[in-house]
Amino acid sequence: MAREESPAAPDWRTTGERIDTLIAASGSGGVIARERSEELVRLVADFYGAGLERLLDLVHQQGRLDDGVLAALADDELVAGVLLVHGLHPYGVETRVERALESVRPYLGSHGGDVELLAVTDEGTVRLRLLGSCDGCPSSSVTLKLAVQGAVEAAAPEITSIEVETADDEDAGAAGPLVPVDSLFARLHAESGTAGDGASWEVVPQLSGLEPGTVAQVGVGTMRVVACRVGTDLFAFEDRCARCERPFEGATLARRLGGRSGDAILRCAGCRAHYDVRRAGVCLDGDSAHLAPLPLLSDGATVSVSVPAAVAR
Template sequence: MTGHSEPAAPEPAPASSDWRATGDRIDALIAASASGGAVARERSEELVRLVTDFYGAGLEQLLDVLYEHGRLGDDVLAALAADDLVASLLLVHGMHPYSVETRVEKALESVRPYLGSHGGDVELLGVTDDGVVGLRLLGSCDGCPSSSVTLKLAVQGAVEAAAPEITTIEVETAAEGPSDASGPVVPVDALFSRLHEASASPGRPGASWQPVPELNTLPSGGVVRVTAGGVEVLACRIGADLFAFRDWCARCDLPLEGAALARRLGGASGDAVLRCPACRAHYDVRRAGACLEEEGLHLDPLPLLADGTSVSIAVPTPVAT
């Protein structure tokens, strides 16, 4: 009919498997409701709270039923905690099977290979009741101008992803540490002064988390070369674990184009090595890319975070010229 306009079709909802996109869409819809005034926004927020509480009660009841029937053992709890979507739902409703301390320690384990490649380590001192995580950085964090930046990104990003309910991450200074510490402590003031210099000084590299969606579907045993934030990256997957390195061989100084995973001779099924197709050097993936042929050589590992639907890599930002 002339003069009659059809109502705009609603935007399609994200696929159910992309739960992060669904969360973003919910936020966008709530923000859009603000155009209808404060009352409309309050009603939208109340609707989301009610739906969340409703499904949270159902999730809790489901776990109770499993427990009553003897099906909620340690193995099932571990499987639930390992699924990022389920773990996120459990966290939202305060039903995660692992304590904050356990989740933080698991997060630190995931970044220790990266810290170790720079001669460093991190120790969990504890978590307070009000959500303050205490850490101690050990060893040397030197090696490149951006190492402190990527170290902070690796530790902070991994901890916050594993325990989003924490409020603060505090790093103990050398003066505050006990005298019998297992290694030298990196002073927090020195660490953060380097971070400030990196972000404030022209020509000094910083670092940032870059999403790499193509790694979501990388199969076990797969190796792929990608670009993240202008940095060439070589990524591979062993079982459920993802690893990322700079795309550059430490032995022959060439890109790792055509590199493939192989089982380490005499190692377990999960002990894989990357072989450079140019010089045939072998790098232990799980040991931060340590070279098997020449001691002291290793690939440059990059911090990586995966939440089940998205993967991000911490890469140095390009140096301004």
Template sequence: MTNQAGPTSSDLRATGARIDTLIDASAAGGPVARERAEELVRLVADLYGAGLERLLEIVDEQVGLEDKTLDALAKDDLVASLLIVHGLHPYDVTTRVENALEGVRPYLGSHGGDVELISVGEGVVRLRMLGSCDGCPSSSVTLKLAVEGAIEAAAPEITAIEVEEPTAKEKTGPTIPVASLFSRVGETAAPQMDGGSSWEVVPELAVLAPGAVVQMVVGGIPVVGCRVGTDLFAFRDQCARCGRPMDGAAVARRLGGPLGDAVLQCPACRAHYEVRRAGACLDAEELHLDPLPLLVDGETVSVAVPSPVSA
């Protein structure tokens, strides 16, 4: 039997938008017609919710819902979203937020940072950002995209994210700029990103071999990606010194550096960039590649890219 691909996130958003459009169109028949349309949607949703709940009860009674099965249900985007809507998700909101943060920690680590979950309650997540980004001025945007996107996908009932500022004693060097880093989930990432941003699935990164480099266009943005050991990294495909694409770039170990240090060299001007330090330039401290948030969910790799600004 051939497995057919299920609906994508875009398909589901399109379906939701179509339902809203149909309800709005029903308003042409007056307030009563609109109320009937909304009631119909609620009744259908309640019916399917009750059926889904009974289905889980039957499976539990017959074969048992083991942790492996619950985990598989929670990892399926479509099933998980339906379970959340009907209050049937096997994991509570705190667990889902914790799992989401665990998924973005490798990316935060590439900036020399980390995140600590302080509390979850009444629709609000409170976080503390840790570590430093070693002089990367774009970290506030990229960290916001990574953490906010992960939490929004795992726990859509969260309405706000609050970030605790480190105390003066905790600041031992250049720290991640977290002031006003987050507000309500879903707002525009940063003023300079006029067109917003989006997460794009990038199959090329999922199959990338250790030490390999790949160039691609993601959401209209030129991107260069590489794998160092088991870790993946993505940057805008533009050298910070000469402004050219990184055509033919290769990953090499930094001379004199510790094992695991990796350098990406621009073939055009020979500038060297530290991959694990968010693309910091070894030849000029003020320069760096522009890192892009990257999330790995099983065999799927996604990159957050700013939407191209229209002319």
């Protein structure tokens, strides 16, 4: 007799989103029902967290928790995410930040830039230096927001702030006043008339009312753009999957299991590839593919997208 195939396992990246939905739905039964649902999730998480901690202790006692095993745990996205939630990640915050920067360096390098980790302070501040074309570029703040900041925050959610030093600070001979992340965005707004590299800003009315957690495909000039909103943050990419090279028709947005509520994974409906929206669209399926992010500007009423001059109106 042929063996019966087991049903396909659910995509773990959508589990966190489903948990949030169920807890929100429990609120329809009143405050007490919602509180009980939240307590149940906490108790189950604590139960499995204690089990994971004991499991690691046993492996360590047997002398099996060597560097190779620790690296394998840290490299597995699902396992690392669960360990991070329970404070059991095998690497400290500085190592995790450096590994996060390493993951976005291929993307930065494709644009002639790089980033250097200067320090992680006891107060939880990550100090970085932008290098190459990322330093002084009109879109450096967008690069930081889409790639570097998202990668660091996902790897080390316990950090309190990110500060950036530029090459100009070093050349001036000063210790270099560090630039808070938020202040970098003022540069972009001040230069809203141009987007750099021959690009131009195009107003896209369809994106102003985009609801959180949704994905939209829009035309900007002759270019197709896929956009998604994560909380109050809006992200845009060229509408082409880096793996199957098809548009993101039917794409969905979800949260990774064990991640924070702000995590956002864009899933291609065609080839089922997964992309981290906050990390410049890096592919999460074990290869170096990444989407092509597009800078955005919003003044609260309108949203503009930076597109190459060749495809602008």
